[in-house]
Amino acid sequence: MGGGRGGGALFSENMVAVNRKNKAIEELVQGKEFAGRLQVLLLQKPFGGDGSSSSSSAAAAEELAGKILRSFTDTLSVLGGGGETTSSAGEVVEEEGDSLVSGGRRSEESGESKKRSMGPKGRRGCYKRKKSSETWRMMTPSIEDGHAWRKYGQKDILNTKYPRSYFRCTHKYEQGCKATKQVQKMEENPQMYETIYIGKHTCRSHMSLTSTPQMIITDINGGPWRSSSSVISSPSSSTARVVVKQEYNLKEEISNGGCGDDLSENLSSSLHHGDHDHEQQMEYIMWDDLVPLDHHHHHHQASTTTTTCHQENFHIDFDSELCFDERDFLSF
């Protein structure tokens, strides 16, 4: 795409910077794609088979690939709103507007006579909804994305076939991470899930809580980089499209006991029983991680990435104001 600055004085510096940023995003998308492919390969073939050392190293490689992939994802989300450029997976429409984050809660009062016979907790605090935190949407074949989520709700949505599940970051209370997501099965093509991410992760796997968190980024949607989305956003661009033929050997940790919601039941049924085809040949679009399967004990996360935004290669003004407790991600 030509070394940008030769054009002359007609271009503003801003344009040059935008071009550079777009280039960087392209590279990141590529890197992410490669990492994803690597991970798929690792999941597919535990190469080496029998040796115990090789299997352990394969597991380590898998985990590493997952970390790399996640780094790319996070970085993209920093730069462009969650990797909207990876729109090969269908369109990634940046929403704005009704992203609601639970705000304060628990104003303990006792003796509110409502319907539910309030237990020892007293009345549920009036949580206020807050509009903030940019949102972005993605289509993935898996609900896994490498982050630790905790499901906190599920709703039937009007005029939709499948319920919507609500997740928040597992470290919401430990680390104040405010990332949430909503996952819903797509009506057509029910192998895919539509995920709406709300807010970015501010948690790191292990992070000293006393020090300043490394990756708190305010949203940059209103910033000077707004126009970047037009670069790679054409859905038909074949840049990041990969056809993966493999059996889908994720292991979902979702195993619902009670009423089978579609999100978990379908996944687990298609994975365990495998009643469609024992070998699902689907076209996956590789923007997303394919599950680091079996997190039985990978709690030994080593060496955090410490991705402080130290190098601003292109003078992005991340306002790295960290709002740890009262997250007030006001967009401009």
Added chain:
DNA sequence: ATGATTTGACCAAA
């Protein structure tokens, strides 16, 4: 035992 999920109630916004 702890921790995650389920699920109806609660609450704010449309």
Added chain:
DNA sequence: TTTGGTCAAATCAT
């Protein structure tokens, strides 16, 4: 009012 998002007790899983 209805609808969608969240809370939290009960339940399930480990």
